[in-house]
Every structure is written in structure tokens, then in C-alpha cells.
Amino acid sequence: MEKDTVTIKVNSTGKQADFPLLKGTHGNPAVEISSLNKELGIFTYDPGFMATASCKSSITYIDGENGILLYRGYPIDQLAKNSSFLEVAYLLMNGDLPSRQELGAFVNEINQHAMLHEALRGFFDGFHYDAHPMAMMVGVVGSLSAFYHSELDMNDPEHRRISAMRMLAKIPTIAAASYRHSVGWPYVYPRQDLEYCENFLNMMFSLPSQKYIDEAHYIDPAAVKALNLLFILHADHEQNASTSTVRLASSTGANPYACIAAGISALWGPAHGGANEAVLSMLDEIGSADNIPKFIAKAKDKNDPFRLMGFGHRVYKNFDPRATIIRETCHEILEKFSSDDEPLFELALALEEYALKDEYFIEKKLYPNVDFYSGIIYKALKIPVDMFTVMFVIARTAGWVSHWLEMMAEPTHRIGRPRQIYTGLSARDYVEIAERK
Numbered sequence: 001m002e003k004d005t006v007t008i009k010v011n012s013t014g015k016q017a018d019f020p021l022l023k024g025t026h027g028n029p030a031v032e033i034s035s036l037n038k039e040l041g042i043f044t045y046d047p048g049f050m051a052t053a054s055c056k057s058s059i060t061y062i063d064g065e066n067g068i069l070l071y072r073g074y075p076i077d078q079l080a081k082n083s084s085f086l087e088v089a090y091l092l093m094n095g096d097l098p099s100r101q102e103l104g105a106f107v108n109e110i111n112q113h114a115m116l117h118e119a120l121r122g123f124f125d126g127f128h129y130d131a132h133p134m135a136m137m138v139g140v141v142g143s144l145s146a147f148y149h150s151e152l153d154m155n156d157p158e159h160r161r162i163s164a165m166r167m168l169a170k171i172p173t174i175a176a177a178s179y180r181h182s183v184g185w186p187y188v189y190p191r192q193d194l195e196y197c198e199n200f201l202n203m204m205f206s207l208p209s210q211k212y213i214d215e216a217h218y219i220d221p222a223a224v225k226a227l228n229l230l231f232i233l234h235a236d237h238e239q240n241a242s243t244s245t246v247r248l249a250s251s252t253g254a255n256p257y258a259c260i261a262a263g264i265s266a267l268w269g270p271a272h273g274g275a276n277e278a279v280l281s282m283l284d285e286i287g288s289a290d291n292i293p294k295f296i297a298k299a300k301d302k303n304d305p306f307r308l309m310g311f312g313h314r315v316y317k318n319f320d321p322r323a324t325i326i327r328e329t330c331h332e333i334l335e336k337f338s339s340d341d342e343p344l345f346e347l348a349l350a351l352e353e354y355a356l357k358d359e360y361f362i363e364k365k366l367y368p369n370v371d372f373y374s375g376i377i378y379k380a381l382k383i384p385v386d387m388f389t390v391m392f393v394i395a396r397t398a399g400w401v402s403h404w405l406e407m408m409a410e411p412t413h414r415i416g417r418p419r420q421i422y423t424g425l426s427a428r429d430y431v432e433i434a435e436r437k
């Protein structure tokens, strides 16, 4: 089939050139414009990257109009129903679902890497007890680059694989330790006999003094099931802000742990992963369904910086399929764990119902996203609100390391270096201070 092209013509100069139109498996084709500057002496301008493909990737596909999300071709609802977080992490990192034996080996290797270098614990002592856990995550994950650097050969695929496994294995240990530091409890070491989410809950909530209370006391199978589901749903989402940050940092050849720390920093923002924590604060501020109209009006007011947290999405202009799955799970979890959070859930349902009937939200195609309901489940599992984005970090580490592996395996990947439209002053001469006004 003849290759398709796009012709770009600069009307003022009459210069024009044809550029290849690249087509993937699904989704919009993209015009390949890397020679645009050479051919026509112009750049493209796309603040926020509304219509810019930064790379080719075979990991995740999102169809925003139809609310479709595929991980390596598997629909998110099927993975949510049938898989586990580590099986999905294997899928994202390796491209296909593991055999029973491959999964067993993967889980064992993750368990072997789950412990931290003992010296790392000292980093937590440098934080005040009320430091935000995300601040601790950025600092401690970045410090892993001090423990795994000199012997790391990023041109060696096996070194890259082990680095990715170490990151995925250690992130829950670091996350739980940041919580333990904030409450002044002793750190709990990961255990080889526990499943990934069981280990995390054990490191979060077990106490040495409760040694003889049976473990079901804090490792409830329903909680483990809910965490696996939430981690699966948050594991990857193509070129979102934090994944793009990891890719851009990695394009310079920087240490992978430092690049993941950069991704954690980007995820923290309330416009991105920080939204799950912001939703709970917003629901607390709204307080009751009677106040919903007032807050919807604030969200619509251009002069008011207030936004309806957990609503809207750059790609989904239909329901976020992850939000739909989480909403369905909320009822089940709240019935099991904490009916006293039912009013919070009822308020969220009422807010969603009100917003989805409002002309502004309909016209701008603003629907609940993955962050709208996730916090309600985390709260029911007794995860503190300031740990909600940390939970997102644990899950998204699977996506971040998968994109890192994909990018680093490319025979030729270039440093990411966008251009700009310069709006500053033209050249001018230096003025001696005595002559300045």
C-alpha cells in the first residue's frame, strides 16, 4: 500500500514539503515531522502536548472516545477480574502473560529484592515525622541511585532487567517505611512467604507487639484482593505526565532510580496522581449533598481556581473504564470494611450524578476519572489520606519501569530536547550599573 503523507505549506513563502504519516495498530496516525526545521525552517507548537506523540510504544493503548484501555492488548476489565498485580507487572514488562512457572520465578525474584540496604533506613530519620510521605518517596527512591550506580551498565539488558525488578520490589517497602516513620512505629521487614500486597499490608500495619495475634488481624484476604485490583488499574496509562517524565529523564542516560524519582515528583501534582488525595479533601469540604450545587458552580466559574477533583481527563472524553470498575468495587469493600464511610461514598455518587447532568460537564465531556473513587477504597482499608498518592506510585512503578525497559532497548533512542517559540527581547548591549536608572 502506498505510504501516506502530509503536505505542509508555508503560505507566506510558498515553501512546502511532504512528511510521512505513520500509522500504529490502533489510534490516530501521526505525521513524522523531525525534518520540519530542515525542510521548512519552522517548528510545531503544542503546549501541554495535546496532539503530540512523543514515541512509539507497544505497552498500553487508550481509546478516549470509547473508554477503552488495553495493557499489551488485554482489556483492563478482564485483567481486573482475572489477574493479580504482579502478573500484570510481568505482562507490562515482558509483553505477554507468564506461564505458571514464569510467574512463580518472577514472584520469587521480587520477594528476594524487597529488602532495603540497612543504611537506607537512615534517610527516613532525616525527615520530620509530619513530612508528606510523597516527599519521603521522592528522596528515598532517588537515593537508591547512590546504592546502585557504579556497577550498573545500562547497555546490558540483564542489568536493566534487574534494575527494573529491584525498583518494583523495593517500592512497597519504601512506601510502608514512609508511613511507619510518620507514625513513629518500628519498620517491618518484607517477608518471603507473603504475596506482594499481603507484604505491603503487613509492613504497613503489623506491630511486633501483636506477634501472637493471627495474621488475619491485618492481612484480610478481601483487602489483599482490593489492593491487587487498585494496583492493576493504576499500573500504566501510556504517555501520561509522570511516565513522560521518566522517559525524558531516562533519555539522558540518567540512573534509573533517579528517573523513577523524577516520575514520582511529577505524579505528586493534584492535576495528576495527587488528585486521589485531593478528592477526599474536596468531599470533606463539600460535607453534604446540599452543598453540591455551590461547589459545582465554583468548578464552572472561570475566575475560581477550584476544579472538581477526580473529574476530567486529557484522553478520556467518555467514562474512564478504571473509574467504572472502582465504583463497582466500592460497595463491596465498604460493606466488608467500614460502613461508616458509606456517607462519603453516597456523597461521591450524588456529586457524580449532579455533575453528569450539568451542561458544563456534558459539553466539556468531563467524567469521573480513576482518582474519583479510589480514595474511598483506600480510606476503607485504613490507608491514611496522605498515603493515597503513594499507593498510586507503587502501582505506576510497574508502568514506569516497563516504559524505561522499552525505551532503553531501542537501538537508537535520542535525548529528548523540545524547542520553543522565543518571545523575549532581541540582542542588546550591556549597561554599566552607573548608567542604569
Ligand code: SDX
Pocket: 048, 234, 236, 237, 239, 240, 241, 270, 271, 272, 273, 275, 299, 300, 306, 307, 308, 309, 310, 311, 312, 313, 314, 315, 364, 366, 369, 370, 371
Ligand atoms: C490522572 O494522563 C493520564 O493518563 C493521567 C492518569 C494516569 O493514569 O496517569 O489518568 C491519572 O492524572 C487522572 C487525572 C486526575 N486529575 C484530576 O482529577 C484533577 C482535575 N482534573 C483537571 O485538572 C483536568 O481535567 C485534567 C488535568 C485531568 C485534564 O486537563 P486538560 O486535558 O489539560 O484539560 P483542560 O484543563 O484543558 O480542561 C478542558 C476544559 C477547561 O475549560 P475551558 O478552558 O475549555 O473553558 O475543561 C475544564 C477546564 O477548565 N475542566 C474542568 C475540569 N477539568 C477540566 N472544569 C472543572 N473541573 C474539572 N475537573
